[in-house]
Amino acid sequence: MDITIHTSALPHDDPDASLAFYRDVLGFEVRGDVGQGRMRWITVGPAGQPDTSLLLAPPAADPGITEDERRTITAMMAKGTYGWILLATRDLDATFEKVQAGDTEVVQEPTEQPYGIRDCAFRDPAGNLVRIQELR
Amino acid sequence: MCQPEWRRARVEAQRLADLARLRRVRDRIDREYAQPLNVEALARGVNMSAGHLSRQFRAAYGESPYAYLMTRRIERAAALLRRGDLSVTEVCFAVGCASLGTFTTRFTELVGMPPGAFRRRAADAQTSNAHRADTHGADTRRAGAREGDASADRADAARTAADADSAVTLEGMPACVAKQVTRPVRKREADVGEKPLA
Numbered sequence: 001m002d003i004t005i006h007t008s009a010l011p012h013d014d015p016d017a018s019l020a021f022y023r024d025v026l027g028f029e030v031r032g033d034v035g036q037g038r039m040r041w042i043t044v045g046p047a048g049q050p051d052t053s054l055l056l057a058p059p060a061a062d063p064g065i066t067e068d069e070r071r072t073i074t075a076m077m078a079k080g081t082y083g084w085i086l087l088a089t090r091d092l093d094a095t096f097e098k099v100q101a102g103d104t105e106v107v108q109e110p111t112e113q114p115y116g117i118r119d120c121a122f123r124d125p126a127g128n129l130v131r132i133q134e135l136r
Numbered sequence: 137m138c139q140p141e142w143r144r145a146r147v148e149a150q151r152l153a154d155l156a157r158l159r160r161v162r163d164r165i166d167r168e169y170a171q172p173l174n175v176e177a178l179a180r181g182v183n184m185s186a187g188h189l190s191r192q193f194r195a196a197y198g199e200s201p202y203a204y205l206m207t208r209r210i211e212r213a214a215a216l217l218r219r220g221d222l223s224v225t226e227v228c229f230a231v232g233c234a235s236l237g238t239f240t241t242r243f244t245e246l247v248g249m250p251p252g253a254f255r256r257r258a259a260d261a262q263t264s265n266a267h268r269a270d271t272h273g274a275d276t277r278r279a280g281a282r283e284g285d286a287s288a289d290r291a292d293a294a295r296t297a298a299d300a301d302s303a304v305t306l307e308g309m310p311a312c313v314a315k316q317v318t319r320p321v322r323k324r325e326a327d328v329g330e331k332p333l334a
Contacts, residue, residue: 013152071148078155079196080162107163114215121166127159 004051007043010083010128011059013074015040017125018056025102026087028054054085083128092134096120099132110134157182158196161189162204169208170232175201206242209233214247217255220262224251 012018015038022028022044031053032043038058045053059077060070076082089095092110099122100106107121107129118134161178178201179189193201209231216227225236228251233239243251 074148074152075155078152078159080159105160105163107166109167114218123159123163127156 006051007053007055008085009055009057010085010124010126011073011077012040012042012056012126013038013059013077014125015042015056015058018042019044021102021104021124022054022056025099025104077127080123080127080129083126084131085128086131086133088133088135090135092118092120092132095132154192155196157184158189158193161193161201162197165201165205165208169205169212170230172232172234173205206233206238207246209239210243210246213239213243213251214254217251218258220255220259224255227251 028044029047042056043053060073105123110120112118121131175186179186190200213227213231228239
């Protein structure tokens with residue numbers, strides 16, 4: 001078996017706002033951008049790691065999702081209990097300063113956790129929790 | 137001219153904007169729990185009355201903002217007590233609680249024992265773990281875990297937060313997930329007040 005993690009997905013509710021966050025604030029490169037209006041699929045990823053991408057996708061685009069389920073998903077996104085991702089960096093403090101300066105909602109300042117790691121957390125524009133862990 | 141679907145779209149947009157406002161309150165609690173926060177200050181931050189915020193927050197998250205704030209503080213307090221280098225009073229103030237009595241009561245409700253007992257038990261668990269690790273020194277897997285402080289701490293968190301018998305295995309789990317698993321059990325499950333998934 002030779003399997004890599006190629007793409008994982010996070011929902012957006014405003015494609016341009018999410019694109020601006022991942023491209024301009026986190027510094028990811030844009031690898032694809034298809035669709036239009038709210039139905040856009042945007043592929044981004046960290047420079048120098050072409051084999052790992054993050055797909056920003058419209059939520060509830062699967063036609064098998066009912067109207068009630070769609071309402072539940074959009075409500076969970078808005079209240080911040082739906083999507084999340086764990087990123088990592090060698091320089092957590094510099095990353096935190098840069099992201100915070102981008103007028104991003106801070107959920108947690110860099111904190112030494114009792115389970116042996118140090119991390120911080122932000123919201124992306126769609127309400128996904130973006131947790132960033134320090135590599136050491 | 138106002139078509140019904142426009143009205144529905146407006147109502148829907150307002151509903152999501154209200155939820156996003158509650159999310160900002162909840163994130164602020166997560167961010168500033170150690171500050172002398174209260175519900176009035178949280179409500180002022182999003183231009184709501186304290187009563188309205190409490191009702192809306194409870195409808196969305198299943199508990200009041202005050203309960204959420206206290207749970208957040210108790211979680212952090214448990215982590216600090218586990219370290220063993222701070223007294224109960226020091227921990228109480230470090231997590232933003234102004235009253236030792238309220239802190240002790242809420243801690244006992246959520247964790248199942250008073251903070252002093254929790255601190256002693258965590259210290260005992262550490263001693264016996266060290267002992268167990270010594271007596272099973274030949275087991276290379278455990279020895280490896282002992283070398284990495286992170287996994288040892290995480291395993292320890294599982295052991296003290298959950299009952300020893302029902303301890304969750306946290307090894308290999310992302311730390312932020314381990315945190316959710318070891319989080320004190322809340323009083324209520326969140327009820328969004330909507331129909332269950334079809």
